[in-house]
Amino acid sequence: MRISRRTLMMGAGAGALTVLLASCTPDTPGPAPTPTPTPTPRPTGTPEPIVPGVPAPSAFLRTDWAEDPFAHGSRSVTPAGSSPVDRQTLGAPVLDRLFFAGEATSLDRPGTVTGAAESGDRVADEMIHVALDRDRVAVVGAGLAGATAAARLAEAGLDVTVFEAREHAGGRISTQEDTDWPVKPQRGAWLLNEREKALSARMALVGIGTISLNDAAARGADGATEIPEGERVTEVIRGAADGPVDLTIAQALEENGVDITEDIAAYLAWMATETGADPETASTWFPPAAPGGQVDAIVSSTSPLIDDPLGDLDVTFSTPVSGVAYDEDGVSLRLATGEALTFDRVVLTVPLGVLQANSIAFDPPLPLEKRAAMGALEMGAVESVWLRYDEPFWDADEAMWHVVGPVDGVEPDEDGTDTTIRTWINLLPATGEPILVGIVGGSAARALAAMNDDDVLDIAARSLVPFRAAQAA
Ligand SMILES: Cc1cc2nc3c(=O)[nH]c(=O)nc-3n(C[C@H](O)[C@H](O)[C@H](O)COP(=O)(O)OP(=O)(O)OC[C@H]3O[C@@H](n4cnc5c(N)ncnc54)[C@H](O)[C@@H]3O)c2cc1C
Incomplete structure (x- = not known):
């Protein structure tokens, strides 16, 4: 060019x-051009843990698409x-x-x-x-x-x-190009599901590297638990698809008397990370795709x-x-x-x-x-938090993690939004690098985008407590 x-x-x-x-x-x-944000440097050496068992990362990068004047959201x-x-x-x-x-x-x-x-x-x-x-x-x-x-x-x-x-x-x-991270951090799209097969093939042709995120784990405050299950949500959405009025997913769940259990809340949070939509607004006539299935992650420059x-x-x-x-x-x-x-x-x-x-x-x-x-x-919102560590502090080998239920020290914000980071990608098994990526969607993403770095790091560390070593039941 x-x-x-x-x-x-x-x-x-x-x-x-x-x-x-x-x-x-x-x-x-019209907004003035803004420079590309650079990752916030963090002290190296042995940083103080933010919460016991979860050290401060040696490098940190976060996105704020919701605040970006040339996007105002993610998708x-x-x-x-x-x-x-x-x-x-x-x-x-x-x-x-x-x-x-x-x-x-x-x-x-x-x-x-x-x-x-x-x-x-x-x-x-x-x-x-x-x-x-x-x-x-x-x-x-x-x-x-x-x-x-x-x-x-x-x-x-x-x-x-x-x-x-x-x-x-x-x-x-x-791609955040100007870093010495061993895996290039991605600020935007980087997770491709099975529906993006043609694109994955096109990426391979131009030399863009991907890894497969094959397995998943879920943990809560009491240790290992079931992967969030979306069957009931999918069933309700399917039922509402033929209704006379286009209900939101939240309305359809309520009309069907579905209790928002910790498991369903974690599933809805996962869904929001893939779509950027909250159940309070997402359509049941034209619903977002259900999360899950095979996912490939881009691990090199997308340029x-x-x-x-x-x-x-x-x-x-x-x-x-x-x-x-x-x-x-x-x-x-x-x-x-x-x-x-x-x-x-x-x-x-x-x-x-x-x-x-x-x-x-x-x-x-x-x-x-x-x-x-x-x-x-x-315009939906999806935000990511990239955390690089000197050593892994976790003992879960799975590539995708779900945090289910409340975590200590993260309360809903004044609008009632749960800002716990519930979906994590663990890059260690596929790349050998102790890098974790937290993802949030919908109003949680908008809330996170408006926070300062220290508050985001604090929420990230608290959200990771269920995965620190020796935490699994
Ligand atoms: C965090 C995140 C995660 C995502 N995850 C996935 C995923 O897993 N899978 C997936 O398929 N998709 C994902 N997406 C969505 C995907 O990135 C977008 O759908 C796609 O890149 C949009 O391309 P586009 O060309 O339509 O828009 P854009 O890439 O936004 O291009 C529009 C361009 O217009 C420029 N622009 C804006 N305003 C002006 C102006 N006034 N004058 C001149 N130029 C202007 C912008 O700077 C931008 O470069 C994700 C997006 C984000 C942000």
Whole structure:
């Protein structure tokens, strides 16, 4: 890819759209580019334990996608009351000038890496169908959807420029490259289930390493317990799927008199780590996939996945787009730098959360049905905590751990949200490295994203108490 942070010149023929852009200012100014966060250094040597038997990690990294101005969350979800029609409406072109892609517009695999790639292909097909030879095209966002679309459009002979708000490509596929960790920490997508087989194969082809997370263990304060069981939840969701009203999962459980036992609560927390959705909002008509089954984890840099399609394309980094003006003749983009450029057509691949936050002002406003679709869908939250240790302090050999029931010292927050980190990936068996990754989803993830590092570390250590050595019954 050609990396540029050029001074952009107004394109020829920008006239009418430039006037439109003059009044095209978002409610809140476009966010300034933020640097890539670096892992918080922790003292090496023999750090003080946070709780007895659980040492402080020698290195620590946490994500905060919920607070990220270029994402506002992790993956889109389908709340009760919305449907795939909203995704289709969100993805529909406007005047054959303004096109939309990104995981939130995927009908089959929303919220996933596969859905993002498919949306890039879909939008390229749509644009190639109507574009003229050598049309000047801008792609906004250099995540997987944007990279896929840009590559296809350039291949078709269009003159493509990509604008990316961050300093790097990849978006929500994001490896923390600047660390000396023996396993590259992943800030975004890194766990691929059986439905992502095609993607896993594509990753292997470009040299991205994965490991299989084969076995699981569950522990509570009293030691080993059963892996959280979702049969009752799945049964209730299946029953509600034919109901006259789209109930949330929480409503359906209540209507069916299901007690939220510790086991079911742990299962729902696990489900939220895979979807970003809380049972209080997730639809039973269009429910999230049940967690479980074979999972592969990415353990090397994901950059080939994005850099390969971007190839030699012209990518302008650290350049958020803050305004879009469009009419039958073309589209003008206002950049957060104040500059404006005109194109024949534009593909927007920014996350749903960015559209919902009104970070990009549209002139004229987007059609009502598109705004309604945006409002109907939800941006879910998933956050991870990566902990690297000098030595393992645990005695469980399984790759995935579940924490069931209350843990000492972690009380629900003032909104009643349980912030215990209940799902852990143990990288020791597959990589030989004492690294643990805690994952939370839904409101717990939003709560964690808003906390300071010390509070996150404290919750992580307390959540791990059931797994410290000699803890199993
Ligand atoms: C923590 C986490 C865990 C996940 N786990 C999984 C998983 O296990 N399996 C799975 O399949 N998927 C997972 N996902 C979802 C997956 O990462 C996304 O579905 C996918 O990467 C989205 O790609 P995209 O191109 O649609 O959006 P993005 O990758 O978000 O790309 C959009 C790009 O637009 C840029 N942008 C935003 N605003 C502007 C602006 N104003 N101007 C210019 N550029 C802008 C962004 O910086 C970004 O680079 C996870 C995501 C997260 C965050």
